[in-house]
Amino acid sequence: MRPLLELVDVHAAYDRITVLHGVDLTVAAREVVALLGPNGAGKTTTLRVAAGTHPPRSGRLLLGGHDVTGAAPRDLARAGVCLVPEGRGVFPNLTVRDNLLMMTFAGRDRDEVETIAYTRFPVLARRAAQQAGTLSGGEQQMLALARGLATDPAVLLLDELSMGLAPRVVAELYDQVAEIARQGPAVLVVEQFATAVLGIADRVTVLVRGRVEHDGRPDDGLRTELAGLYLGSS
Ligand code: ATP
Numbered sequence: 287m288r289p290l291l292e293l294v295d296v297h298a299a300y301d302r303i304t305v306l307h308g309v310d311l312t313v314a315a316r317e318v319v320a321l322l323g324p325n326g327a328g329k330t331t332t333l334r335v336a337a338g339t340h341p342p343r344s345g346r347l348l349l350g351g352h353d354v355t356g357a358a359p360r361d362l363a364r365a366g367v368c369l370v371p372e373g374r375g376v377f378p379n380l381t382v383r384d385n386l387l388m389m390t391f392a393g394r395d396r397d398e399v400e401t402i403a404y405t406r407f408p409v410l411a412r413r414a415a416q417q418a419g420t421l422s423g424g425e426q427q428m429l430a431l432a433r434g435l436a437t438d439p440a441v442l443l444l445d446e447l448s449m450g451l452a453p454r455v456v457a458e459l460y461d462q463v464a465e466i467a468r469q470g471p472a473v474l475v476v477e478q479f480a481t482a483v484l485g486i487a488d489r490v491t492v493l494v495r496g497r498v499e500h501d502g503r504p505d506d507g508l509r510t511e512l513a514g515l516y517l518g519s520s
Pocket of ligand 1: 323327
């Protein structure tokens with residue numbers, strides 16, 4: 287199957303400093319690809335390129351085989367690209383329900399948005415009237431994912447979903463991410479530390495200093511390689 291999301295020979299820079307040096311990356315529908323790598327490797331920048339918030343200096347971004355290099359973030363969002371940023375991007379002073387209902391701009395009606403969210407994450411139904419800032423870290427991440435799902439994404443980009451969360455909570459979240467991918471979207475997950483996401487990833491791309499060092503299935507060879515590249519063991 288042709289990949290839904292493709293980055294082809296992407297170079298990206300901040301001012302004069304190049305941080306991606308020819309990155310190739312693909313994600314197909316129903317596939318979870320983990321993008322791993324040490325601090326500063328360029329993982330977040332790669333997601334920004336995919337979401338259109340940081341246009342590449344050279345190379346191409348393809349969506350469903352169409353060249354969308356340089357497209358504005360809102361156009362990519364309309365085409366189904368959804369970025370759940372590091373730090374989750376929820377509005378702490380709004381209730382859980384209002385955080386969800388904001389997403390109706392994407393075309394779904396209010397009931398549909400809430401039903402999708404509460405079916406996947408029942409705890410959010412119990413917290414619907416609570417301010418998002420008072421949720422636990424794991425619940426906030428569920429809310430961030432639910433907001434993403436409200437947009438009916440074709441491509442879901444998840445940045446450091448495990449940040450600051452207990453391993454048990456991360457495992458539960460990744461079970462849901464695997465379920466979400468089974469229903470259709472292409473899912474690209476960035477993590478610095480690897481173990482939890484390796485359990486659900488179909489493929490793993492390892493980025494080191496802005497270059498792809500490995501692309502393949504999450505097998506024992508990869509685990510050994512990761513341990514050698516950096517301490518990706520948590
Ligand atoms: P981390 O796990 O620390 O978030 P990362 O793999 O996601 O790392 P990036 O955040 O993409 O890496 O950063 C890659 C390089 O680009 C780093 O050297 C970083 O300092 C630099 N960088 C990132 N964002 C900016 C920015 N807005 N302006 C200038 N340099 C930046």
